[in-house]
Amino acid sequence: MSLAEPAALPVAASVAPRLNVLKRFMGRFRASLPAYLLLLPSLVFLALFTYGAMGRVLVDALYQRATPKAPVRFVGFENISAVLADPAFAGAVVNNLIYAFGTAVPSIALALLFALALSRTNAVTSALRAALFLPVLIPMVAASALFLFIFLPNVGLLDYYIGRLLPLLPNWLGDPDIALTAIMVITIWKNAGYYMLFFLAGLQSVPEDVMEAAHLDGAGPYRRLRHIILPELKPTFLFVTVIATLNAVTQVDHVFVMTQGGPSNATNLVLFYIYQQAVEHYDIGKASAATLLTLAALMGLTALSFRTMASREGGA
């Protein structure tokens, strides 16, 4: 674009640099050819199953049919504005924000706590670490099926024990005020152990000599945590926060198994909304538009956090 614009320049003068650019490009390409060849198999699969699908979503998001028997026609951004105007989508976004915040913060706090408590390696901490990591190994679908029985109203495991304390038993998954919290508890239970691993790894990089120096200077455990450990863990925090946020959007297996977005849309999250549009409403256009919006938000978030991470690491 910028090369083409100054049309007033004499032709002869612009040809040579262009050739140069081409030649340089070819040279560079030839040098990196083996790399491309080696990458080819995975590139083919990425193109087929990731970028191809994304391209298809992009195209599908631009088409819609007016009535059931009418052919699909190009509608531009109408699908996207229809999704943005849909109160169910707004509800799903709000639910998802509550869900993301309500799962990321407690599970990261718990993970840090576990990691600090179990940072030294001996037989007891190893066993405890394994126990805390165990939920990660259980597939989400299986875990949801288990919790379905734990949460059964009146006869479930939870009500069996809590029932002695409360006069009226809550209907954990059937009450719109409680259902989302119940779903969040499962996510926290499932993810805290996973995030603990990152913090354990992060704790290894806290310099031993600084800690010793602080100890000799008379810094108590709180001050060591506040002024040495936490600053050293900053990159870990950032990374885990990104992972937790992505999980909050992409891992909704338990919603499928346990509540189907209900009762009364109380646990409807963005990904489930997309599923509903595609499958129940059979509205591919709207589902694709919602997918694009979600994808854009996630990519923006990831880019932002990795840029912050890079600048922090560079600045430090």
Add this chain to the structure above:
Amino acid sequence: MLFSRRLMLGLAMIGTMAGTLAVPAKAEGPTEVDLFFPVPVDGKLARDMGTLIKEFNETHPAIKATAVYTGSYDDTLIKTRAAIKAGKPPAAVIMSANFLLDMQIENELTNLDALIKADGTTKEQFLSQFFPALHGNAVINRSVYGVPFHNSTPLLYINADKAKEAGLDPSKPPQTWAELTDWAKKLTKREGDKVTQWGIAIPCAYDYCGWMMETLTMSNGGRYYNEEFGGEVYYDTPSMLGALSWWNDLIYKHKVHTPGATPGPAVSTSFISGNAAMMMLSTGSLTYVRDNAKFAYKVAFIPRNVRNAVPIGGASLIMPAGLEADKQKAAWTLIKWMTSPEKSGWWSRATGYFAPNMAAYKTPEMVDFLNKNPDAKTAVEQLDVAKPWFATYKTVPVRKNLEDEVMLVLNGKKQPKEALAAAQKAADETLKPYNAETSLKLP
């Protein structure tokens, strides 16, 4: 040693290649057809389906049928639609009976009239094999689009031991809503404010909730939807208001039903554990209750307020649109075989659904079975008052428009009247595109 191993490997490779080559040559023999089947209740069904298809293949050498398990009813619809889109539709699908209309509107079904005619029978003769209550979900615009395969109706299950304890006679189950309310009150046990045993449980989760609302509305004289036209539902009506108000009263006035929306498995577990003394649930759960209840139980018709009426549930065999002629013919043979009296009866005994083919109940095996399990008879007798399952344009979203509001009522967050008005408004909005193309498309 090394040589021989290499030789063996080589031979194995040649063998594999020959095998691969041989397959296309063989394919010219039997017509291969895929049958998509869901398992809506429990895992045993998959094994029974295997047995059934094996028998079909042994008796029909010209056809090779393969049963493909496709998950729940909803998943089966998704997978069928995906297969149609990919240009490789399965030859036959066991499809939830109330999805047929929606699929027909989307041009995804094969009209079976021509195949019936080619057999030398009429539509009326063909349909007369099946219980009349099942015709509504199989016939669209006077054409046959599905063949009933396994069906159910809702039933009232009663814990007979608890009824006797409370001084009630389980051989005379409640017939009306008034009697049922009375029974539920007598069967609810309290310790102070705390309920230790609930009188009745009615399931409400997506799918089940709409079916129960149709059940209660129909026994209150209502219709729920327009049986003749897919663009109308009757949510904001006196019959549905009465139904939802009664359900609401059971929870908040009589306090004999647990508050909130309770999914089906929670209801059956509650009944089995003795926590709920009565429940309304599908006949499909009868086998489960029979196998697990450690007490005497009794099944009865759904009590009436205005009239005895219940919707049917279950699935029909359909053929997706766009099949090649030979596959269509093979699939039709398979469908007719699977819905014949003998096979229909066998499947009914294996699964607990009732057999849609009336002649199945005349077979000696079935007569024998009903004598041993008289409770299975109730479901069949209730068929006399059964009506079609709601089916509209976009059945699932239109159903959810109602269910979301019903759940708010059951949780004490809304009153029945305003909830039904909101449900009606939402459903009308969902049905709008279809009406724009049909009832509101004027010359």
